[in-house]
Amino acid sequence: MSQHGAPTPPDRSPYETLLRTLLDEAMGSGGLRIDAEARAAIDDLLADGTRDRKAFEWELERILAFHDDFAELWDTWRESRDAGLRGATGSPPVHGTDVPGPRVTGRVPERTAPGEEPDEEPGTRVLNLCLTWPLSRCVVPPETALAAGRRYELRIDIGDLARESLLAEHSRPFPDDQLPHDDDNGRGDRLDVVVLSDDFTVAPERHPYFLPLTGSGWVCLCPDDATMHTCEPHHRSKFLRIPVTAPYETGPSRLRVIVTHRGNQLQSASVTAWVASKEQPGVPASAVIDFTLTAGFAALATLPQRSAGIRIGHGTNGAVTVDVLGTGAPISTFRLTELQVLDALNQTRDTLDHVHAEATADGTVRNRLLPGNRKEAREAAHDLFQLAQHGWRLLTLLAPHAEQRAGLSAALDGPAEIQICRENSQDIMFPWTFVYDIPIDGNHPPKLCTAGGRAVAADLDARSCPDADSHGYNTLCPFGFWGFRHLIEQPPSLLPGRRLPLYAGRGGDAPHMTVARSLTLNQHLSEQHMAALRETFRDEVTDCADRVTLQAALKTGQHDCVYFYCHGRRPDTPQRRATTTVLEIGHTDRIEPSALATWQADSTGWRHSTPLIFLNGCHTADIDPTTWLGFVDAFSGLYASGTVGTEISVEQALATEVAERFWQHFLAGENVGTALHRVRTGLLRKGNVLGLAYTAYCSNSLRLRGDVR
Template sequence: TDAAYYFWLEVGQPVEGSIDAEHIELDVDELPPEAKLQVVLFGFDGELVLTKGQDVGELILQPDGQVQVATRVAEPNGVDEELLGRRLFFPIQTPSDDGTYRLRCNIYYEQTLLQSRLVTAKVMADPEPEKGVKALETAVDFVISKSLSGSHVTKMSPTRLSMMINDNGNDTHGFRFFGQDNFKNDTFLDAGELQNLLDLARGALRKAAWGEEEEYNGQAYLYTSGLDIGRLKVDLIRCAIRGYRFYDVVINRLAGDADKAWDLADLMLKPGQVQIASKQSARLVMPAAMIYDYPLDTGLKGPYFKLCPEFEKNLKAGTPLETTACFKGECPSYGHDDTVCPSGFWGYRHAIGMPVTIPNAPDAPVELKIGAAPEISMAVSTDPAFVGRQEHEQRVKGLAPNLKFNYADERPEAMDLMKKTSPHVLYFFCHGRVAADTPSIIVGPPDTRGIARDNLRNSRIRWR
């Protein structure tokens, strides 16, 4: 207890005395020359204590295939240069009381979280070995790539910000952030606070879609008659106000302090990839797409807000928005706190991915092999209120000249499609429903039975 130690990590052959519960091989054969992996430690409140400024290290791939240290964290006395060259050492401190304590060790490639390890230490003032009890252990509990295959890793796009979410088990959710320029922080939101943010975000989107903040109950879709700039402006303003207030709630905690919040805002201004990783469930979500981070005076009354003129001009002209200045981080209205631009939303400006670790599942593919022709299976709702469906179907059919297109507008047809075809994309364009706490999707008429997860098992449907 209350003592200084080093946590160390190296990549290579298994080491005698390693505390890994499971050996995860690092296949570096196809990594690019001098590829770098960032190793980042995160603490838990009141548990193993990290040393500020000595919690991020780098490993680099050598021409001979060996992985060496690129950026040292600490140099313990008496450790020779050869060992310092291949092993990262992180200084830590144990608490003063007996107990079991943790830290988290994450491995990133170009800011994309690849693996996360939970490190557990049994701390005692007078240690006494217990049969069958390990004093030290690491367990991998998030994996985007189980093997860290070089070919798999190098096809991942660089990430501007990675955010790991997990349930802390005490009605709080922990957030671990790592981004470009070694930006690092961790914080937490209590479960009620996070749920409130989710409810506000969903309420704004429901209000835009069917005019009420409550869950869908057969109301008519509001955007049925083409472009309506007036309606769009009102809905964007409502979403921006809630998105900016959400941003204000989390930004200082996310960045670490008020000064770093501005650095993070600058980092996130240009479009990029944002990774929100969960080690437990896709239900553990953060409404990141609704974050609005352009300056905004939320105290203004609705009529005094403006819609970004550059965005409005390009929208009316039919210009692909991703090619315009606004969505490249160069919005001319940025800084005008009475003007709302859709590019201020993370969901419009960034590509947001939400990978979840699924036990015993293969690595998530970073590309789909097409072969002779791409294939899409589309299952749709035939609800008369689902306007624009037929036009949308035609656009999907026209995505590629040699596209193989499978179609279902009834529940039995959709089940049959899922069982008999293996498309590159399975696309459901339909309503969802929750009954008895069980979510399902509704293919065909709105009064038909839903397709729930257990229906796939019952029909022996699975994908490889």
């Protein structure tokens, strides 16, 4: 008999049995609450005897999709019930998560069948991703197109490779012997997972996920700030399940999954699924790991805390997606076209070119910098104003809506450490250091912030204005620029088995530098520069002025720093065909990125020396789609610890000063982020803003290994 006194027909589905059990418990318990609308829909479903099993389960799916509170209660109640049954009997629960599914034949079970374990080394752990139906918790077969507007779940876990995982063919091993184990009293590591999409409807939230010393990770209800887990094993779920709703537009749709630890973006993956008007055979769903900061999730304890993360990836229809992650929840997702990014890069370089050089009537270029790479205060303020106008345009391009800019401001108001990661094969970088976040109006004279200038003059490490609270409309302050207020790092994505380098060089008390230089530069300045470098490195310098000498020096691996003081050339391409950036040393010797790989083909020297590379020329670090293979990625592939490069054509005297200042700071024990910031501040003291033209593609925490000067 039912609670209403009417005869209860035989259950048409195991889920009908579960549903009736839940209703019985809800009526007899003060802790289970079902809202009136959901309860009415459930009663109608149970009373309708005309539905067969398939129709019953379709309708229950619809109820779960349209009543989120009941869907959450249903999931929580089933997980609690399943855990209790396992604890009592030691066997799988009756009508649990592995019940045959209600829809499409050929679906994949949640567990790998006995005797069919994936071919992985014992103990390796990887990121697994699956799309599942929320009712049956069965995996949606990859070849099944999703139904437009229907609710699904993205199932996430880190553990043994699951055969049904969409990443099964693209997994990255997890070396668990290198984890820090500094959470839960040394029992594991707290990670965060974020799922974002331009297509699916998904809540932009941060989801905690705990990875123990061995075995699979889990989710639980312990507070994030708890020093130890108080939950019992049967309170935990192996899987993190994120509700996602397929878009109403048919065609390919993407989800982005980002795993972080202390603000560091450890690994990200892209899931592509095909959406149709209804569930049916279609284009197979797929997933790929598109960024890896460490070897799997290795060496997490060595990664410093980061305030915010920015992920640049591929969107739909050729767009570029920019996901901004805070320490709490995702801040926002922005979408730019490739053309918008390229225009921003070109306008930035044009603005910087105008700051330090101008074309004359006879076709020559005049250096606008005074001796010592200085500028008078009035002209320096004019430069800052011009650059601030451009920087504000960059911000409004990135975040066109006031609410988006407010979100960025709230997360990045004070000095922050920002990590920017680009998806594999995403060859677009945004000019982040030039972003200016104080509203500036080029039609009216700005209000010059004198407090910011005093802070720069007083402290090379200054990163905030003492009078920041009074910054209002049209205020001109150096700390309105992200490059002067924040420490921004842009580490490359690493191959499996590679860690993010935090040390450069071989160690020891005699760092060695290999210099590749051009002989077509001003020779007087070049000789002065080489003398300064020899003094800094105590004569541990190998001077290479031709291709043959450089090839021999690089193959030895006996260097801690490699410095290119030369021309960087890339042919103009009006048709935007891919072209190869080349470095020109000696008189006419040109070096392509591919040549570096060829020279190192029979050598493993850089694996041990992991040198820091400095490219001091023009257009040597300009990553954009017209570059066939940039030197930044080429050096990373050869085990360089990082690359520093210029964004524009830099006048020789300025280039030498920047390099000499940087190497002095770096050899004194400062990390790359601090050294580069001090170079920028030192130039700014002289009215020179061109320190922003140098970018570091590595961890800001990278420093010289071993003894320092």
